Amino acid sequence: MDPSKSKSRFQMQVYKMPPNLNRSELAPPRNWKISGAELNPEYQCGNPVRVSPSESPDPTGLPSNTSAIASWQIVCNITRDTTRKSKCCVSFSSFFNESVVPCQTCACGCSAKPERTCSVAEPALLLPPEALLVPFENRTKMAVTWADRKHLSVPNPMPCGDNCGVSINWHVSTDYRRGWTARITLFNWGETDFADWFVAVEMDKAAPGFEKMYSFNASSLDSVKNTIFMQGKEGLNFLVAEANGSNPRKDPKVPGKQQSVISFRKKATPGIKVVDGDGFPSKVFFNGEECSLPLVYPSSGFRNEFSFVSMMFLMLLPIIWMWQ
Structure with missing residues (x-):
């Protein structure tokens, strides 16, 4: 994404060994392979x-160039393994629902053997917002308490975690007549720092209304339809690794975190229904890796039900007044 960082160079010395001592016969190294870092993809390379x-x-x-004795070109392409799990995940939350829809169970993989202490089949439990700030292994009590408050069933065994090193929360913050806002928060639960990270979000209906991002640099891509690309601002584009709490013996670990608000205008997106799902991304990429998304959006049913009941009450009020 950054042309100034799209090239690298290294030098290696190759020696001839008997019986191949003919200096005029040159053979380049073969079996090239590029292995991605913590979250980057693998590359399969062709022959030189x-x-x-x-x-x-x-x-x-000197103002001149030096020509190599010989050059070869090796083309490497990203491999797409359809069975490979995601390496990052996304949770959804909103101002119109108190619960957070977390990352899917085993979004980034789980043990192939059935777990004794958790279920790979049960859907992840809804969470209170503060649960996003603690590691999965410390969320059990919070999830059970929240389920009890919201009258939700709790399976036994509980669902397994997402096992993702990076998680992203997309929160719809406001929705008003002329526009709306969202907040995106990045959490790094792994041991690797991410310098110069980038995120791309695909929004099927909302992208044309993109207005501004406040703590990140962001722009709507012309070459990729309905996609907003974002990075941390210069000097702040560093997503640190997970660290110990202030009291390692008692406090849970603390994730690296970056956060920004993003605003949209509705003028370019007439008819957009933010609370019904249009305010949430359809795809999210972190450092080029596609993240796993929740299967459902935060429910706005309570808000709609309240509006319907209120409307019926207002309709019945004149009738009641006439019969008095």
Whole structure:
């Protein structure tokens, strides 16, 4: 995404060994492979193909180029393993529902063998917002208490965790006549720091209304339809790894965290229904990896039911007044 960081160079020395001592016969290294970092994909490389000798600036600083003796080109493409699990996940929350729809059970993989202490089949439990700030292994009590308050069933055994190193929360904050806002929060639960991270969100109906992002740099991509690309601002684009709490013996671990508000205008998206799902992304990418999304949106049923009851009450009020 950053052209200035799209190239790298390294040097290796190759020696001939008997019986291949002919200096005029050159054979490049084969079996190239590029292995991604913590969240980046794997690449499958083809065989070297001889090309015209490449040129490099003269190492002495003279205004001339030095040609290589021979050059080869190796093309590497991202491999797409349909069976591979995600490496990041997304949770949804909103101002019109108190519960958070968390990442899916085993979104980033679980043991192939049935777990004794948790279920790989049960859907993840709804959570209170504060549960997003603690590791999964410390959420059990909070999830059970929340389920009791909301009169939700609790399976036995409980659902397994998502097992994702990076999680992203998308929160719809406001919805008014001319526009609406959301908040995106990145959590790093892994041991690896992410410098120069980037996030891309695909929004099927809302992207044309993108207005501004406040704590991140962001823009709507012209080359990719309905996609908003975002990065941390210069000097702040560093998502640190998980760290111990202030009291490691008692406090749970603390994730690395980055957060920003994003605003939209409705003028370019007439008819958009933010609370019915249009305010949530259909795809989210972190450092090029597609994240796992919840299967449902936060419910606005209570709000709709309240509006319906209120409307019926207002309709019946004149009738009641006439009979008095």
